[in-house]
Amino acid sequence: MGTFFTRIARYSHWAVFLFLEILSGVLLFRFNHYQGSVWFTQANAVAGRMLGWESKGLAFLNLVENNHDLTQENLVLQYNIGVLQEELTRLTHDSSYTERVQSNVLKGKKIISAKVITNSILQRNNYLTIDKGKADGVELERGVVSGTGIVGITCMVSDHYSVVLPILNSKSNISCRLRGTHYFGYLKWKGGNPLHAYMSDVPLHAHCRVGDVVETSGFSSVFPPGIFVGKVVQVHSADDGLAYQLEVQLSTDLARVRDVCVVTSINQAEQDSIESQIEK
């Protein structure tokens, strides 16, 4: 015990030394602005680094939970995007030129909206079935259009269903014209790409260009004039060298058409009867 205390006593000046130095340090940092600020900022830098390490470590430990949260958030956001995009397409479509033209064109016409219930696009002769028939006012040889353009012509009508002969059928033959110049021709589909059809019989002096708009001519009385059909994507000349053969990009993607309208002019029956009299 005695040696213990002597040893402590022998080193007591260390304690005094440390105490006095710490005291000096406190005075130095407490009362000297410059040293105090340096100490403060350096201490801060150390503290900042330590806290940075800590937060990194914690973030790593929380990754599983974060991932879970993010996945859920993604789900919600994806859903919202879907809803908003639908809304956006609806709104922008409403104000588009085609739509405005169509609403003008369809004035004074009787419109029966219908839903497509069966559809095909891959065969040479495709048919569509819609869920409206005679009971709803649908008759034979009436034009069927969708929001984006023409779809086809009714070719069979039962009480509650109708079969539509769409553009994508080799028997389909629709009278069209070029918007603006009003040169007309016939739209036919040659199979293959369901978005491309050909317009023939346009005279060479029509000077048509890629990008010209093709719309219904109204000659056949099935479609009112001015309904959007598509745009010219390539200009060929026909085999006889007297007319154009225009490759048309159809505006309606029949692969995903869902809501359509059957267009009937109010006096359609009268027109039909007078035409049939002439034929007699």
Place this chain on the structure above:
Amino acid sequence: MIQTQFVRFLQMCGLVLLQVLICNHIHLFGVATPQVYLALLLYFSANSSRISILLWSFAIGLVVDIFDNTPGMAAASMTFVGFILPSLLRSIQTKDRTEDTRITLSEMGLQRFLAYVLILSLIHCFLYFMLEAFTFQLSLITILSIIGSTLLTALFVLLLELCRS
């Protein structure tokens, strides 16, 4: 014992007055200031209590700091010098001398006395100016201050010693 401490107190007062009234106004070339209060350490002998050396050197440092408006700087460096003083004393003393030898010019001879004072003032000035700069990057002004003040301090302590003896 009390007498010794009283004498020590008077010595301290004298050195503080000397430092505050005269030496603090000397800024040779803008870098060298004599730290003459260091001379207090010369009045301790090898068998003085380590604790008393520490306390006295801290005290004089603190008083100078108060007058100099540099709280803690002189106190810290003087405390450190006081801490290593006994070891330095023991290493410098030769064996044939008695333990109680004082550090005086007459007893040590000019060369050894000067070397001793230079070592003490170098340590003190180094610490003092490093604390003042408070960075590990030695700037030219800090180095010049350390060297200049060390030399000037040694000179002043030598002069004081000459006056005393």
